[in-house]
Amino acid sequence: MTPKRKKRLIIILALVFGAGLAVGLTMFALSQNINLFYSTSQIANNEAPVGKRMRMGGMVVDGSVKRASDTLRVSFGLTDYESEVTVVFSGILPDLFREGQGIIAQGKLDENGVFQADEVLAKHDENYMPPEIAETMKKRQEAQQ
Amino acid sequence: MKIKMPRWFYQLASPRWFYDITSMLLPWFSMIALILMITGAVWGLVFAPEDYQQGNSYRIIYIHVPTAILAQSCYMLMAVAGGIGLVWKMKMAHVVAKACAPIGASMAVLALATGAIWGKPTWGAWWVWDARLTSMLVLLFLYIGVIALTSAFEHVASGDKAAAVLALVGVVNIPIIKYSVEWWNTLHQGATFTLTEKPAMPPEMWMPLLIMVIGFYCFFGAILMSRARTEVLQRESRADWVKSLVEQS
Amino acid sequence: MSFLVAAIRRDLLLAFRRRNDIVNPLAFFLMVGVMFPLGVSPEASVLSALAPGVIWVAALLACLLSVDGIFRTDFDDGSLEQMLVSPQSLHQLVMAKVICHWLISGFCLAMISPLLAMMLFLPGEGVMPLVLSLLLGTPALSMFGAIGAALTVGLRKGGVLIALLVLPLYIPVLIFGSGTVQAGAMGLPIAGYLALLGAILVFSTLLSPFAIVAALKISVRS
Numbered sequence: 107m108t109p110k111r112k113k114r115l116i117i118i119l120a121l122v123f124g125a126g127l128a129v130g131l132t133m134f135a136l137s138q139n140i141n142l143f144y145s146t147s148q149i150a151n152n153e154a155p156v157g158k159r160m161r162m163g164g165m166v167v168d169g170s171v172k173r174a175s176d177t178l179r180v181s182f183g184l185t186d187y188e189s190e191v192t193v194v195f196s197g198i199l200p201d202l203f204r205e206g207q208g209i210i211a212q213g214k215l216d217e218n219g220v221f222q223a224d225e226v227l228a229k230h231d232e233n234y235m236p237p238e239i240a241e242t243m244k245k246r247q248e249a250q251q
Numbered sequence: 252m253k254i255k256m257p258r259w260f261y262q263l264a265s266p267r268w269f270y271d272i273t274s275m276l277l278p279w280f281s282m283i284a285l286i287l288m289i290t291g292a293v294w295g296l297v298f299a300p301e302d303y304q305q306g307n308s309y310r311i312i313y314i315h316v317p318t319a320i321l322a323q324s325c326y327m328l329m330a331v332a333g334g335i336g337l338v339w340k341m342k343m344a345h346v347v348a349k350a351c352a353p354i355g356a357s358m359a360v361l362a363l364a365t366g367a368i369w370g371k372p373t374w375g376a377w378w379v380w381d382a383r384l385t386s387m388l389v390l391l392f393l394y395i396g397v398i399a400l401t402s403a404f405e406h407v408a409s410g411d412k413a414a415a416v417l418a419l420v421g422v423v424n425i426p427i428i429k430y431s432v433e434w435w436n437t438l439h440q441g442a443t444f445t446l447t448e449k450p451a452m453p454p455e456m457w458m459p460l461l462i463m464v465i466g467f468y469c470f471f472g473a474i475l476m477s478r479a480r481t482e483v484l485q486r487e488s489r490a491d492w493v494k495s496l497v498e499q500s
Numbered sequence: 501m502s503f504l505v506a507a508i509r510r511d512l513l514l515a516f517r518r519r520n521d522i523v524n525p526l527a528f529f530l531m532v533g534v535m536f537p538l539g540v541s542p543e544a545s546v547l548s549a550l551a552p553g554v555i556w557v558a559a560l561l562a563c564l565l566s567v568d569g570i571f572r573t574d575f576d577d578g579s580l581e582q583m584l585v586s587p588q589s590l591h592q593l594v595m596a597k598v599i600c601h602w603l604i605s606g607f608c609l610a611m612i613s614p615l616l617a618m619m620l621f622l623p624g625e626g627v628m629p630l631v632l633s634l635l636l637g638t639p640a641l642s643m644f645g646a647i648g649a650a651l652t653v654g655l656r657k658g659g660v661l662i663a664l665l666v667l668p669l670y671i672p673v674l675i676f677g678s679g680t681v682q683a684g685a686m687g688l689p690i691a692g693y694l695a696l697l698g699a700i701l702v703f704s705t706l707l708s709p710f711a712i713v714a715a716l717k718i719s720v721r722s
Contacts, residue, residue: 134695135696234305416651
């Protein structure tokens with residue numbers, strides 16, 4: 107092997123090895139929950155730390171939204187269809203907030219297992235559809251059940 | 252190892268050929284862009300049905316999605332053109348790369364601004380520091396860096412090459428933007444259009460969007476050509492063909 | 501390999517002859533940290549919440565401040581040009597310069613960061629993650645900074661431009677670096693963050709030498 111080829115081989119080997127290492131480290135990092143995001147069942151199973159700022163995601167439970175009459179305080183249940191967590195928030199909710207909607211709440215979990223949110227954001231997906239189609243899809247789903 | 256590129260690739264390298272061919276293409280691109288963008292905008296903003304969740308506010312996707320797609324494609328074009336300029340020492344490639352930067356930056360600004368306007372009513376916040384939004388902001392910063400670097404050099408050729416290196420380094424950000432919604436638990440929804448799957452909305456909603464995207468691409472092509480033409484004239488101002496062009500008019 | 505060692509030794513020797521270059525970024529780092537208790541609030545609860553981000557931003561700015569000097573003196577006295585035409589590997593040369601810059605900036609910053617952590621009331625559990633994250637993150641900062649320095653070394657006024665070019669590249673390092681400290685201070689596992697910082701470091705070590713070499717050639721020949 108000429109010195110030039112040897113040098114090239116070393117460079118290529120280093121690139122391949124390094125790329126593998128970088129990918130491996132990234133995969134490991136993604137397997138850890140580093141953006142402090144918890145689902146409601148993780149919180150119900152006490153996997154989340156109490157009193158730390160974090161984010162929680164889930165669907166608003168039908169019929170669980172209770173508004174205070176004199177303040178902006180509102181409480182509702184969030185679920186991932188396995189377990190439910192109560193969220194308390196005082197402030198203005200986004201337009202998209204409604205029962206059955208996917209929500210991300212930011213705040214702290216208190217000792218009673220109630221999530222004290224200081225920010226409530228509504229998440230929507232890329233499945234846009236006209237109301238009529240959404241209606242028929244909902245009916246079809248109900249018929250199947 | 253010698254790679255032979257097709258003939259048009261070498262022809263592109265000639266500023267004069269570029270100037271001639273674009274003077275033919277430019278009116279077509281502008282006209283098609285105008286027609287498509289008007290059709291798409293009217294169809295999307297007036298006739299397309301409302302969304303079952305968001306009502307009318309979802310209609311901003313007809314601006315938001317094309318600008319966001321374009322901001323990224325424009326960056327890729329800029330980086331690829333810069334790379335070609337570095338490897339094949341092609342002057343025209345640098346002209347194209349330089350013309351790309353301000354257009355891409357304005358598209359990124361538009362995408363961020365429309366995103367903020369859309370975010371307020373639907374998410375409940377103008378801005379959230381999630382991965383998609385942050386990486387898009389980094390894209391805008393990269394554009395600003397490229398523009399600043401190009402103009403910082405007195406010697407045009409060095410400015411071009413330096414900007415090309417920076418643009419190539421910044422390409423790392425493009426996959427991060429694209430996959431940020433899958434890698435992290437972002438508030439931002441997934442991609443509206445993908446090459447492999449059918450869009451998850453009815454045709455009367457995605458057709459105008461597709462028209463808008465194509466229209467924006469044509470618009471981008473037209474602006475890019477006219478910017479590159481001005482740049483060519485400026486750089487080649489000593490060449491005979493430019494002089495005779497001036498004398499003719 | 502011996503060339504790499506020799507190049508690092510030369511640059512370190514030069515740095516020790518001009519001690520200001522080593523001390524100034526460290527002093528800047530501490531002084532920026534001091535501005536926060538005075539400017540925001542001296543309350544321990546406020547400061548301990550801010551500390552991870554503040555310390556990381558201060559370290560990042562201190563790195564940025566010193567990064568312009570990586571190639572500047574060698575460019576000014578013409579030795580950079582000599583190095584570029586010499587038969588030695590340019591890759592190793594720029595790596596030596598980056599490593600030397602890291603030793604006199606990032607490494608020292610990591611070593612004195614516990615002091616700033618104490619001044620800003622960072623919880624005790626956060627100090628180890630702070631040092632670790634700085635040790636893993638600052639080499640990447642030196643690497644990205646060297647790209648910016650190489651691109652602007654031929655320009656008379658590189659100062660603000662470097663910041664404009666380099667800061668976007670610093671953003672991911674800052675996010676995961678201060679994330680490490682925040683997680684550590686809250687008693688959460690930090691392995692994921694450190695792995696990401698490691699991935700950024702490996703990635704930048706692989707690719708940035710190519711960019712630095714290309715940029716140097718452009719700057720010197722213009």
